[in-house]
Amino acid sequence: MTKLTINSVKNSKIDHVNFNELPFGKVFTDHMFSCDYVNGEWVNPTISEYGPISLDPSARVFHYGQAVFEGMKAYKDENDDIFLFRPEDNFDRINKSAHRLAIPEFPKEFFFEGLEQLLLLEKEWIKTGKGNSLYIRPFVIATQPAISASPAEEYKFMIICSPAKSYYAGEVRVIFAEEYSRSANGGVGYAKAAGNYGAQFYPTSLAHKEGYQQIIWTDANTHEYLEEAGTMNIFFRVNDTLITAPTSDRILDGITRKSVLQLAKDNNIATEVRPVSVAEIKEAANNGSLKEIFGSGTAAVINPILGFKHGDFKFELPALTDNNYSSFFKKALNDIQYNLAEDKHQWRHKVTK
Amino acid sequence: MTKLTINSVKNSKIDHVNFNELPFGKVFTDHMFSCDYVNGEWVNPTISEYGPISLDPSARVFHYGQAVFEGMKAYKDENDDIFLFRPEDNFDRINKSAHRLAIPEFPKEFFFEGLEQLLLLEKEWIKTGKGNSLYIRPFVIATQPAISASPAEEYKFMIICSPAKSYYAGEVRVIFAEEYSRSANGGVGYAKAAGNYGAQFYPTSLAHKEGYQQIIWTDANTHEYLEEAGTMNIFFRVNDTLITAPTSDRILDGITRKSVLQLAKDNNIATEVRPVSVAEIKEAANNGSLKEIFGSGTAAVINPILGFKHGDFKFELPALTDNNYSSFFKKALNDIQYNLAEDKHQWRHKVTK
C-alpha cells in the first residue's frame, strides 16, 4: 500500500465562513482526499488543498454515469473528540455500489486512513453543539478518456467535506408516485449510483409545482407499494406499530433506517418490515390509525412528513403528540452520535491520531 | 444570441493518427465546441483546442449523474462534401433527454452553428470511403459546484469528435435478460441519460464471462418481452416479416430504427411494430421461421446477431442468405449517408460554410 501524502494548506479559509448560515453542500473545507485507479491498482492516496480537478471531456463519468457516492457525518462532543456513526457500513456500501457499477472496489485501509487524516486536519470545521456536523462525501468517478460504452480502466476516488447545521428541510409534504419511478427490478436502485439521483429531479420539480417537496417512490410495476423517498427511507406509524418496506434491489439499505429498527427493538416498539401498500396507508389515514410518517437518512437524521397526496386523495398528518416517534428516534440517534448516550451497539467510531 | 468564438489550433495532430487502426472513441480531433449555461442562459459558444476541462469536485455531474448525450456521424462523399444523417432528430432527442433530466434545453442555432463550424474545421479528419466517418458526441453535464440533490443551475454543453473506421463489433451473440434490467416504467430509459449506460456495464460483464457480447434487455416487470440492446434497437426477421418493439418510456427512439422501418416500407418489406415476446422468438427459432436478428444504431448502423441464449435455451441463427435483411438495410442506409443514393426523405444534411 502506497503511503498517504499530505499537503496541508498554509492558510485556512475557515475565517471567511459564516457558520450560522450554512446552505447544505455549498461550502467545502480546506482539503480533499483523492486516490487514483490506474493499471489495476489504487495509487497516490493524497490529501491536498480543496480545488478543481481536470478531466478529459471524454472521461466516462460524463457520458456513462459510471459513478457512485456515499454520505456520512462527523460529530464533535464537548471534549472536542470527533466521532463517526457506523462508518464501516458506509465503506461496505460504497463498495457494494461500486460493484454494481463495474467500478473496482476501494481498499479499506485507504478509506479509513484518508478519511481520518482528513477529519483531523479539518477538526476546526466540526463545531460542537447538537445539530452541527461535518457532512462527508466520498465518491468515485470513471476518469478514463474514451467514450466506448464499457467499464473504464481509470477512476478517481475522492472525499470532500462540507460543514452542516442542523438540517431543517422545512415543512415536508409528499406525493406518492403514480406515474414516474425511481428504479426497476434488476436495476441499480439499491446502489448509491449517481444516475439514480439526477433521474428524480424532473418528477420532483413537478411535485414542487403542486406544493409538495418530495416524492415517495412506489414500485415501478404497479405503483401500489410505497418504497422510499429521494434520499430517505420511509417509516409509517400506524397506531403504535412502526412499518417500513423491506430493502430490495430497488431500495437503498439506509444506515439510519436500520439504526431506527434496532432502536425500536431496544425500546420495545413494535416494528413490521414488509411491503407497505398505498391502499392500507390511505385506509389508516381515513380511520385515524395513521399517526406519523417520517423519513430517515444521514442528512436529516429523521424528517417528519406533514402530509401526503395520492391522486385526488390529500391527507394532513395529525399534530405530533408528546410521545411521537420521530422526535424520539431523532433524539436517540443524535445522543449516540454526539457521545451523549450509551452506545450499546458500538455504532460510534472515535477518530484518533 | 452570443457570437461563436473560434480559436483554431496552429498545428493539427492529425499526422500522428493512424487512420488504419482506430479503436472506437479513443482518438479525438483537434477542436471541441463548448457552451456554458449560467444565470439562466447559454453563453460563450466557443470552439477551441481539444483538451481537459476543469470542474469543482462538487460538480453535480459527479454526484447525481445529471448528464445526457447524443451520438451522430459525419460522412464524406467523393467530392469531399460533408453530410450528416438526420441531425435534427439528434438535436430534438438531446433536448428530450435534457428535459427528463431537468437540464435546460439547448438552442437550435447554437447546436447547428457550433456543430457545422466544428466539422468544417475538422474536415481533414473525415476520410472518404464507405465505412469511414467522424463520430460526433454532443453532451451536457451539470457543472455547478454544490452537492444538494436538486437540479443544477450551471451546465456545460460540449461537442467532441472521434474519427471512426467501419464499425465491426466482432461476432455478436446475446443473452436475453432474465434477472437484470435496464429501465423502469416511468423511468429514464427513453432518454440518453448517462446513468442508463454505466448501469449496464456489470450485467454485460457477466454476459462476457459466458461468451456473449451483449444483452437484449427485457421488460423489468416480467422479463417476457424483448426491448433493446445497450446501444442498439433490435429487429427480428420471422419468415419475411421484420418485427421490432414499439418505443416507450423504457426504450430509446433510435434514429436508425425509424429509418429501417421507413426503408422497409419503401421496399415493400412487411413490418410489425409490437411487443415481441421471448416465447415467440424461441418458438420461431425452434420451427425454423426465425431468419435474422439484428441491432440498429448510429455506431454500427446494422449489426447482425449470430446467436442468443435464454436460460438453458441456446440458439445459433442460420447463415445469412443472399437476400438477407441486415446487409440490405446496411447498404441502403450507407448509400444515403455517403451520398450514393437518392435521398427520398431528405435525411441527408449537407454541411456548408
Ligand SMILES: Cc1ncc(COP(=O)(O)O)c(C=O)c1O
Ligand atoms: C435513495 C436513498 N435512500 C435512503 C437514504 C438514507 O440512507 P442513510 O440512512 O444511510 O443515509 C439515502 C441517503 O443516503 C438515499 O440516497
Ligand SMILES: Cc1ncc(COP(=O)(O)O)c(C=O)c1O
Ligand atoms: C439505448 C440505445 N438504444 C438504441 C440506440 C440507437 O439509436 P440511434 O439509431 O439513434 O443511434 C442507441 C444509440 O444511440 C442507444 O444508446
